[in-house]
Amino acid sequence: MALVKARKIDGAKPAGAAEGGDPLAWLEDADPARRRQAAHALGDRPDAVPALSARLTREEDPSVRETLLTALVRIGTAAAAAALVPHLASEDVGLRNGVIESLQQMPAAVAMPEVAPLLTAADSDLRIFAAQLIGKLPHPDRLDLLAGVIDRDPHVNVCLSAVEALMEGGDPAALPVVERLSGRFPDDPFVAFSVDAARRLFSGA
Amino acid sequence: MSLPSDKGPSDKGDTAGLSAADYDAFCRFLRERTGLSFTEAKRYFVDRRVSERMAAVGVEHVRQYLNLLRFQASGEELQLLVNRMTVNETYFFRELYQLDCLVNAALDEVVRGRPPGSRVRIWSAGCATGEEPYSIAITLLERWSRVDEFEIELYASDIDSQVLARAREGIYEQRSLQAMPRDLVAKYFTRLDDQSWQIMEELRDSIDFSLVNIADPQQMENFRGMDVIFCRNLLIYFDDLGRREAASMFYDALSPNGFICLGHSESMSRMSSLFVPRRFPDAILYQKPQS
Numbered sequence A: 001m002a003l004v005k006a007r008k009i010d011g012a013k014p015a016g017a018a019e020g021g022d023p024l025a026w027l028e029d030a031d032p033a034r035r036r037q038a039a040h041a042l043g044d045r046p047d048a049v050p051a052l053s054a055r056l057t058r059e060e061d062p063s064v065r066e067t068l069l070t071a072l073v074r075i076g077t078a079a080a081a082a083a084l085v086p087h088l089a090s091e092d093v094g095l096r097n098g099v100i101e102s103l104q105q106m107p108a109a110v111a112m113p114e115v116a117p118l119l120t121a122a123d124s125d126l127r128i129f130a131a132q133l134i135g136k137l138p139h140p141d142r143l144d145l146l147a148g149v150i151d152r153d154p155h156v157n158v159c160l161s162a163v164e165a166l167m168e169g170g171d172p173a174a175l176p177v178v179e180r181l182s183g184r185f186p187d188d189p190f191v192a193f194s195v196d197a198a199r200r201l202f203s204g205a
Numbered sequence B: 001m002s003l004p005s006d007k008g009p010s011d012k013g014d015t016a017g018l019s020a021a022d023y024d025a026f027c028r029f030l031r032e033r034t035g036l037s038f039t040e041a042k043r044y045f046v047d048r049r050v051s052e053r054m055a056a057v058g059v060e061h062v063r064q065y066l067n068l069l070r071f072q073a074s075g076e077e078l079q080l081l082v083n084r085m086t087v088n089e090t091y092f093f094r095e096l097y098q099l100d101c102l103v104n105a106a107l108d109e110v111v112r113g114r115p116p117g118s119r120v121r122i123w124s125a126g127c128a129t130g131e132e133p134y135s136i137a138i139t140l141l142e143r144w145s146r147v148d149e150f151e152i153e154l155y156a157s158d159i160d161s162q163v164l165a166r167a168r169e170g171i172y173e174q175r176s177l178q179a180m181p182r183d184l185v186a187k188y189f190t191r192l193d194d195q196s197w198q199i200m201e202e203l204r205d206s207i208d209f210s211l212v213n214i215a216d217p218q219q220m221e222n223f224r225g226m227d228v229i230f231c232r233n234l235l236i237y238f239d240d241l242g243r244r245e246a247a248s249m250f251y252d253a254l255s256p257n258g259f260i261c262l263g264h265s266e267s268m269s270r271m272s273s274l275f276v277p278r279r280f281p282d283a284i285l286y287q288k289p290q291s
Helices: A032-044 A046-058 A062-075 A078-089 A093-104 A108-120 A124-136 A142-152 A156-169 A172-184 A189-203 B020-034 B040-057 B062-071 B076-086 B096-110 B131-143 B161-169 B182-188 B201-206 B240-253
Strands: B119-125 B151-158 B171-173 B189-191 B196-199 B207-211 B226-231 B254-262 B276-279 B284-287
Touching: A032 A046, A032 A062, A032 B240, A046 A062, A046 A078, A062 A078, A062 A093, A062 B240, A078 A093, A078 A108, A078 A124, A093 A108, A093 A124, A108 A124, A108 A142, A124 A142, A124 A156, A142 A156, A142 A172, A156 A172, A156 A189, A172 A189, B020 B040, B020 B062, B020 B076, B040 B062, B040 B076, B062 B076, B096 B131, B096 B226, B096 B254, B096 B284, B119 B131, B131 B151, B131 B182, B131 B201, B131 B207, B151 B161, B161 B207, B182 B189, B201 B207, B226 B240, B240 B254
Parallel strands: B119 B151, B119 B226, B151 B207, B226 B254
Antiparallel strands: B171 B196, B189 B196, B254 B284, B276 B284
16 A cells, blocks of 8 residues: 555644744845745734835745735734835735735724825825725725715726725715716716616615 | 524524524525525524624624625625535545546646655645545545555644544544445445444554644644645635635645645635646646745
8 A cells, every 4th residue: 555654743742943043033044935934933023023024125035925924914013014005116016916915904993094195195006006905994984085085086097996995895875975976077988887887786786 | 401493483583593584584595595405404503503603793683694695795704604504514525526636637746756655745634524534545545546656645634633533533424425436435444333334444544633723833833845735615714814824834834836725615816825726627726836
């Protein structure tokens, strides 16, 4: 028979616990596995936020980057959220998407104060990211912030991101807000299509 | 202690235990949406799981919860409830297409370039009462043409010590064996009585069963160098961050180019960007990149 008895794994024994040293130092190790190990170990250390953020800026290995992001989400402080926000302006799509996903997974009360100011950023892409993010944060200001986008943002694509975010939330109270967009962009066929889709969604038709 | 199922129709109306009308509405909804069918005899089973899910999402009234199931855009809560409803329905050769994929394609890729006699490590994470790791063992022995060329280590783990004890014992009733051909039952099991069969000692001894919480990084550090991980219908019970951390730990546990098999309704792309989806003729698996 080709099956051999596997070596015994004792789940209660912390195999790596005896390893000494400061995980902060491992963040700069040449071995990606060591850097991942460092990020794992730092996920409960709020004092490590600056180091994790700095490493995130330089990190090119996707698996380490993912672990750095996860560590910042696990720390979950306002400082951790603030450390993520600047990376939304990165040219690296993978990093940007990772940051969006990470901010979504942080407590809304922590993420919202860092994300909401982006609604007034000069870069419309940042405003779109902010609208998408706010749509997924269970926060009491969510509807008001997205309504503000729909009523005031000059860029139709930002407004449509807010519409999409409101539709994903599924709250029928959002329908009057969405309908106001037709008045701002009466000749835009995609606005008409989106508002109609929202009506159908919220009426259950 | 009397069970809710022993009672007549409840007049509590809107909280689980479900009233007769609500129970009917629930069963009709689940049947229409999922094909799952529950009779009156399953009332306690359904009631308990609905109550658990209502508590988990913070909904007090059954009709509110039913509305959540009906109208939630993501369908996540329905999936969670369905998994709770089906969690005890495991059996040998469940989701056979992934076992097909293992022996038809994935293992050949795993051992490419390895000399004869090399170790191959396969881990069933969340193995419950053992049907999955034993199904893997039998599938390898019966259907992988290169099985005798390698030394294959099978690991199985669960967080529940009671189900692990049952897995080690390897005694199953007819329901667990329903999808297994009779000749394989005869080959690998000993009939104990009219109701139960025990899997042969050689197979029981070949698998390392261990008590492991996959959410615990220290415990997960013991698992390294795995070539294939089966983690089916387990991560659905984790929150987003928990799934992401578990995916990261599985990444560390896998060898480069190793595979992870998730349940048919689960997608690694919604949990983590660490793995590459690989579409094989029989199934989609997720692979750890070479570097």
